[in-house]
Amino acid sequence: MLKYAMERILQSSLVLLGVTLITFILLNVVPGDPVLIMLDQRADQLTIDRVRHELGIDRPLPTQYFEFLKNAVRGDLGTSFFKKRPVTELLSSAFGATAKLGLMTLAVSLCMSIPMGILAAVFRGSIIDRAIMFLAMLFMSLPSLWLAMVFQLIFGVFLAALPISGSETMRHYILPVAILAIGYAGGASRLIRNNVIDSLGHDFVTTARSKGVPEFFVVMQHVLKNAAIPIVTLIGIQLRSVLGGAMIIETIFSMHGLGRLAIDAINTRDMPLIQGNVVYTATVFVVINLVVDLVYGLLDPRVRLAGGES
Amino acid sequence: MILFRNRTKLYEEVGMADVLRDTGLYKDAWRRLKRSPAALVAMGFIGFVVFLAIFGPYLTPHDPNLGNLMVRLKPPSATHWFGTDQLGRDVFSRVIAGTRISLFIGVVAELIALTIGVIMGTIAGFFGGWVDKLISRLIEILSSFPFLLFALAIMMVLGPGIINIFIAIGLLSWTNVARLIRGQVMRLKTSEYVMAARAAGANELSIIFKHLIPNCMSTIIVILTMDIPGAIMTETFFSYIGMGVRPPHASWGKMLSESRMYMRTAPTYSIFSGLLLMLTVLAFNTFGDALRDALDPRLKNK
Amino acid sequence: MHENTLLEVNNLRTHFFLEKGVLKAIDGISFRVAKGETLALVGESGCGKSLTAASIMGLVPSPGKVVDGEILLNGEDLLQKTQKEMRQVRGSRITMIFQEPMTALNPVFTIGWQIMEPLRYHRKDLTKAEAKERAIELLDLLRIPLPRQRFHEYPHQLSGGMRQRVLIAMALACDPDLLICDEPTTALDVTVQAQILDLLLEIKEKLGTSIIMITHDLGVVREIADRVAIMYAGKIVEENSTHEVFNQPRHPYTEALLNSVPRIVQGERQEELYQIPGMVPNLLKTHQGCLFAPRCDYAKELCFGVTPEEHLVLGGLVACRRYSEEVDLRELN
Ligand SMILES: Nc1ncnc2c1ncn2[C@@H]1O[C@H](COP(=O)(O)OP(=O)(O)OP(=O)(O)O)[C@@H](O)[C@H]1O
């Protein structure tokens, strides 16, 4: 297990290195001169030179990259060009709202999708299965932008029951979480269903039945513990995509989260903030991946006890 | 073990047998597809949307981009079936015109992603070794990025516009395709008939193009169908941020985001583009799902 | 019914209701297993051996259904029992072990937990500690070294032969009356096969458990079985003592089976061993006459038209037209 963990950590560090390199190339090399994007070509040469110097862009690219990397490791992602505050500070103040949104969405969507998936799998082929799967497909197909608009209109305007802007109280989270969770529950319940069906087809299920184990325990113990492994992967994927994909929802509901910060940064062409945001979020992703892999290892005795390759 | 064989496994065996028989595959898939009414309805709807996308411009009762400021934000009426927008343009005509752009973006962006993915996946799976390691790492790195944020950053660097949407989506979403194709190619590479072709003296390229890619075709078709809705949704997002198609052109995403301001005064404005968007995505999802079951039951959990 | 009969299967029919039609996978089989006796169920792949086991266990998979017959365990008809009552029979009075020890155990539970599982449901009188002792005792009975240590291990830490022993231990946990073994040695290599067979023989002697041994391997049959039932296409074509079957096979199919066994075969898939000309009939179609007739060297025109009856022969039964006379003779005597 230790060897397995070490391997995973090493691999993650490599991926992070790649992430910073690609981000750096995208934002600093591809556009030629990032300052031109930032200043929108209207500025005079003097301003351009000043900004260039301020950002340290007048130095050779490799130097810039290693400087960026060195500072990043120390937790310094530069200073926001427009907000004039350290990028790390802006990011960590926005992280709270996004993390809350992400975790609540995850919890709600799992509470919906696990029972839906198991029920559909156990009664596969029946009308229950078909109804649940249709619902799941519908959930998956609802455009979140549209759903957000409709929910704002119904719950915020017509019923005036829930706040539709801000992220101050828990009540502010109800609508965003509902909208996101509906979307994710669709895909998740289909995946869980397939996994449970797969596990139900295993020989050990037949063995358990032949021992006289009641069907309830066959599903809840034998099947679920095996299906839990892919579900952990699923949780990782979902958490990642909520953290990275809540931008629309955060903007529509004016929540002070990472996504909205990113969109603000894009709109103001705030290069250091964009770069910081991409690297920061990617780091969170890589860490989530790592945690998922480690939990995976803990759940599966074959990995836990043996370790080694994959 | 074949003991107490269950139905899914049995179907899987049937599916395998089809792949082996090769020629019967598409005919059999079609037969299986026909049995699912949902898939047929979805297919019909996709056909309808494609028809709109192709012939839409000849069908619009009004010029979709020409407004009449005298009739702004009107509810549906006899002249304007879906009402009018904030510039007095006919929503019905714009929804139809938007179909072409939204669908086009979905299909082309996915085709780009698919092309890159198939090439990368085949190379990685076929040659293995360090090439495979390199591509696999690249896939891993690219899938560690937050997709939308990264796509937005690309869009910012490249500027708004349809072509750039293609590039942004295409550059980022090939990784899934590559991963699937890589696995499949690796499995096929060691299969008996590829061995036989090799023994008969076929060179690498002809093995790739004659044996490996045709055998991945069903996977490719399924991925294409299932990923198009994602690309269409991404377009909505770009439009919302203001990085979508340039005005005055219409796309579903653009109409949806523009209508947001007028939710209260003209609620019908947002309904139609949203509804068409949702139904199209639903149709693609349903059809893709049925297609996968019909063509390649082994793909189920991917 | 005989005093010492444990299991009596009468005219069992299990059919699959598929979209293409009704597949008569088991079509009217009858046999009995006496107390302490070992019956071997032999036949080609797909002839319905496993399904017979599933029918007895009450675990026929979904589109399948037992449509007719009786399965009497000590005179009680298992087919009349409710799901819940059947659950009490499974794992305690009738237990089963499977072909693939690699996959028949759940990878995420310790083997100790899995052996204790039947005790948990059928022997509620035992405390946890007692159940554990019982499990360790069973591991010991099956000659698994270091049972106390093995108890806490996971299936992937054991070899195939060890896992099969664990499965047998699990099946013996509640002292069953009947143990059904579905090709228990097919997936193992030859030396391990021999060990497992020896263990089964020993168990049979020590505990007096009746065994139904499903197998392709006639060597296994000769070694362990008291009686043999030969199945073909969902029917039992011959049933007799092991001695009779091997020394005087009566049904042409039995004869062909015996002839098609090579002397020594290692590591090869068993299915490939039988090289009887022709194909197994498609059970979806309705057939007339003897199902084996198209592949039979002795087939006459009559065989294609009339379904053969079961004829009493010395020590057993055979379903072949050629033995109608033998019955007549015996009846005359
Ligand atoms: N779930 C199922 N659906 C449809 N038909 C089935 C199913 N399970 C088994 N069958 C059919 O029932 C028949 C008997 O199957 P069974 O598994 O009992 O064969 P077997 O004699 O045990 O063969 P093997 O030696 O390969 O284990 C086969 O013809 C098979 O096609």
Ligand SMILES: [Mg+2]
């Ligand atoms: Mg079998």
